[in-house]
Amino acid sequence: MRGSELPEVCVVGLGYIGLPTAAIIARAGMQVLGVDVAQPVVDTINRGEIHIEEVDLDGLVHGVVQRGLLRASTAIAPADVFVIAVPTPFEKDGHHTPDISYVLSAAREVAKVLKSGDVVILESTSPVGTTERMRDMIAAERPDLKLPGLCAGTPDVSIAYCPERVLPGRILEELANNDRSIGGITPRCARKALSFYKRFVRGACVTTDARSAEMTKLVENAYRDVNIAFANELSIIADAMDLDVWEVIRLANRHPRVNILQPGPGVGGHCIAVDPWFIVHGAPEQTPLIRTARGVNDGKIHHVIARASAMVEAHPDRKVACLGLAFKANIDDFRESPARLVAGTLARRFGGRIHVVEPYTAQLPLEFTDTGASLVDVDTALEDCDILIVLVDHDVFKSVPLAERADKIVYDTRGIWPDQPALDTGPADALRRAG
Ligand code: SAJ
Numbered sequence: 001m002r003g004s005e006l007p008e009v010c011v012v013g014l015g016y017i018g019l020p021t022a023a024i025i026a027r028a029g030m031q032v033l034g035v036d037v038a039q040p041v042v043d044t045i046n047r048g049e050i051h052i053e054e055v056d057l058d059g060l061v062h063g064v065v066q067r068g069l070l071r072a073s074t075a076i077a078p079a080d081v082f083v084i085a086v087p088t089p090f091e092k093d094g095h096h097t098p099d100i101s102y103v104l105s106a107a108r109e110v111a112k113v114l115k116s117g118d119v120v121i122l123e124s125t126s127p128v129g130t131t132e133r134m135r136d137m138i139a140a141e142r143p144d145l146k147l148p149g150l151c152a153g154t155p156d157v158s159i160a161y162c163p164e165r166v167l168p169g170r171i172l173e174e175l176a177n178n179d180r181s182i183g184g185i186t187p188r189c190a191r192k193a194l195s196f197y198k199r200f201v202r203g204a205c206v207t208t209d210a211r212s213a214e215m216t217k218l219v220e221n222a223y224r225d226v227n228i229a230f231a232n233e234l235s236i237i238a239d240a241m242d243l244d245v246w247e248v249i250r251l252a253n254r255h256p257r258v259n260i261l262q263p264g265p266g267v268g269g270h271c272i273a274v275d276p277w278f279i280v281h282g283a284p285e286q287t288p289l290i291r292t293a294r295g296v297n298d299g300k301i302h303h304v305i306a307r308a309s310a311m312v313e314a315h316p317d318r319k320v321a322c323l324g325l326a327f328k329a330n331i332d333d334f335r336e337s338p339a340r341l342v343a344g345t346l347a348r349r350f351g352g353r354i355h356v357v358e359p360y361t362a363q364l365p366l367e368f369t370d371t372g373a374s375l376v377d378v379d380t381a382l383e384d385c386d387i388l389i390v391l392v393d394h395d396v397f398k399s400v401p402l403a404e405r406a407d408k409i410v411y412d413t414r415g416i417w418p419d420q421p422a423l424d425t426g427p428a429d430a431l432r433r434a435g
Helices: 018-027 039-046 057-066 101-113 130-141 171-177 187-197 210-241 245-252 275-282 288-314 338-353 378-384 427-433
Strands: 009-012 032-035 070-073 081-084 119-122 158-161 180-184 205-209 320-323 354-357 387-390 409-412
Touching (some): 009 018, 009 101, 018 032, 018 057, 018 081, 018 171, 039 057, 039 070, 057 070, 081 101, 101 119, 119 130, 119 187, 130 210, 158 187, 158 210, 180 187, 187 205, 205 210, 210 245, 275 288, 288 338, 288 409, 338 354, 354 378
Parallel strands (some): 009 032, 009 081, 032 070, 081 119, 180 205, 320 354, 320 387
Antiparallel strands (some): 158 180
């Protein structure tokens, strides 16, 4: 490929990041092969359809598949640029050890088709040092190639780390517009990756080394986790001191240099609750704050379960509505969701008294089977239930007017109803104001 020609691109991993990335690259006019181990995923994409929910993704994928710019396969093929976007979960050892085996096996497959001049980019959230380990894997597989940092002179292949920082629900917009950190194994690698991202990213692309870029991604999510932990700890303190946490935060945030985040039932999703552990694992002695923040946010889930259970027990004849299962507002993603954990635990404890409202699903997750809990719509919950436990700040819940909930016993873990009056009902009164 010469500088002026559009590169052919192979995107390995067609999940929440890989598929939108492949589609955006194809939209910029490049030929893209998307690779995934799951045949049903490959078949779905080749029909111009999608297997995940994301705003505007269906139309985009349909369009680029129809124009012949994106096709999917289970097999990697030669290309000019390889983008690896595979999962990096934990090992099943119970110690939050990062499992980079998917990255390494993707690198091994890519290595088989690499040729001189190719660029390999890792996008998966990864512990510091993973890009170098990926390079070493390629070196072991292809001793015929000169690799960056391992040879004198100009290497045959460029290798870089470039994390995404997109928000579910806004992925396409943020993929195009967010700034990117591009970390090369060498400065030349970073420049090669930069010229690729410049073709489809409007945000600023800032080059650095691979290890700094890896750490940057982890730090961004750890920063948010620590800040949410502060808000969640405040909410637990407020419960103990019988204060309204939302009022305290609202007032404190009027200080020009204070910006406290929002308490909730805990931190969910596949990123913020996971990535801080990658830092802790890399520097166990140096991470008391990051480790404690994880503990505070996980502990908040159990605090909510305990208080909600006390509320339900205090009113044995009342029906209960748990509002929301998603890990955050206005999305259909229930992975690692604190709301789901709280509602599931209440369903197991209180069975048929528990009604769940989740407009983003047609059926309750498996763990609710045989509990007696039921999925109802918001109107049914407001008519039938006396106790409302707000677990997700979906817009549809926020818009419930005071008149329809004024006489309810409310535990609002998200602070969506600041106008909810305090009822003189003993424990329920305190619970309503608890974060
Ligand atoms: N949450 C609170 N209080 C808040 C903000 C969030 O309790 O004030 C909770 C949410 O309800 C949710 C969790 O935190 O359960 C995470 O939600 P989020 O909106 O903070 O983040 P994610 O997981 O959707 O996306 C994050 C983003 N990272 C940062 O904002 C630093 C996103 O930019 C990353 O690309 C993404 O992680 C990722 O893939 O790493």
